[in-house]
Amino acid sequence: MRSYFIKRILWMLPTLFGIVTITFFLTKLRPDPLSQMAFGPEGLKDTSAAEQYLQELRRYYGYDKPLWEQYLLMWKNILTLDFSTSRVDKRKVLEKIAEALPYTLILNAITIFVVYLISVPLGIWSAIHDATFIEKTLTFLLYILYSLPGFWVALLLLRYLAGGDYLDLFPLGGFRCEGYENLPWYLQLWDILHHLVLPVTVSVYGSIAFMSRFVKSSFLEALKADYIRTAKAKGLTQRRIIYIHALRNSLIPLITLMAGLLPALFGGSVIVEKIFSIPGLGKLAYDSVYANDDPVIIAEVFISAVLTMLGILLADLAYAKVDPRITFEKTEVH
């Protein structure tokens, strides 16, 4: 187990290396973003002062060095966890990311929690009531939900449930209201939850449809197993068979799905965060790609890649922990 763990961690390194290298060249391939900073509408226009400013910018961001030196410098920055400063507001990159991370984490944690909370009982219910009329209708509805584009649902929710012209139930966006600091803690909590209802709804429903289907088929599979027949033959009650024997075994594959949800949630949050103007990692990434803010892009890609890989690794480990039939000793890693 431990050797497997170490092996997996080591295998993460080439992947990280690849990701960072690709990001580096993506940012370097662009037509010089610095000259836009100097000559662009927000720069010093076409003056000799702008020329001098451009030289200064190139020196400051290390563009005057050869490419390999810039590349090594970037690695030095990453390994010392010092991602230099943002080009937009000159603040420390880590500080910006540390500011954005909680929003994304809270949003995704609640999303994953709600997905499991709803889809597991739903899946089990539809497995037990398989092929009844209500179950078929429900499956059909879930199927429809699965195909609804998230940004469209977000727009519809905003149009009809927020803002005020139809129903003014929820705020239009953001994470907390004005004067948040002066509220007592329970109202603060309420305020955040109130702001999160719509974004969480949008990020949750597709996964619920997918997951409950998965739970259902995995539960039906478990019901067919030999130990269920044995349990029946022993004369156990229906209840005990379903909730103790079948349920526990059917939930094991769900852990792997968790790993699948992680990157999707980090990637998908760009659109949700942008529509609901939540200042999380997704919105930061979007903004920094647009502002040519290379240090932020590199740091962000690095951090989200690490988080994703760690998530997958943890899910695999949990899988092995829960299911004693699974050993990693013999399996190949790659």
Place this chain on the structure above:
Amino acid sequence: MKSWLLLRLAKKSPLAFFLICLLIFLAIFADFIASPLPYLVWANHTEHDIPLSPLFAELTQGRTSSLPYRRLAAEGKIKALFAPIPFSPYETNLDEVLAPPKLARFAHYMGTDNLGRDVAARLIHGTRNSILVGFVAVALALILGLIMGSLAGYLGGFADIFISRFIEVVICFPTLILILAVLSLLKPSLLNIMIVIGATGWTGIARVIRGEFLKRKHADFVLASRLMGASHLRLILKHILPNSLPPVIVISAFGIAGAVLTESALSFLGIGVPAPEPSWGDVLKLSQDYPDIAWWLTIFPGCFIFLTVVAFNRLGDTLREELNPRETFKDS
């Protein structure tokens, strides 16, 4: 058995089959369904020289006629048969900005956008872009995935390690950020969007193909043909690959739904198909600016996207049931 697959699909999920045929039809014949030019003009009381079929004349000879056919017909100066949606996706009309949907002759069935362009015409012509992006991006992903997967699975060893790492790199890269970054390098154009979506979407196919190859490369039928002197290329293309295709076909169907969704999301973010070109996501993007009015800018494009996605997802499910890849996973 396989030659009847299309028929069985049509029988098993007729609605999805019909929707997909309809979408392809709309994509191919968009110029005939939404056009300001009449199909036929059989009475001409004006002093202009009007061809028998202005639409046909424009499509074949490239003659662009700028006559206001709709007005002439409304005033009774010509008698003509118009396309179902007698508007072009590009023509602006500042007199009818954000006009609500109306069912009448020469009215905007799905309303107009903020420049007075007909939403129905834009959506019909947008179908072409979306379907094209869906198919081409998936074709690209298929080519990449098949090549990478076969190489990794067949060669094994160092090639396998290298390609597997590469697949993991693409998976762990936040997809939307990668697409955004690449699109800020390249100019956003239809072709570039296809390339970017294809280039980020091949990993699933490659992984499945790799697994199939690993499983089959030591199978008896492969060994037999190798003994008969088959070359490596022949082994890959003729023997192993065809046997590995069913799961890939299923993934591709879902892939089209995904690519269509990604394209409209990109247009929605404002980096999809460039400006005057119509696109479903582009209309949705406009609707963001008018949250309190113009419900038609939100509802109609969303329905187009949703119906497309649901149809291709259903196609994928039906294919999975028909081809039953799980069975093929189990055998050998």
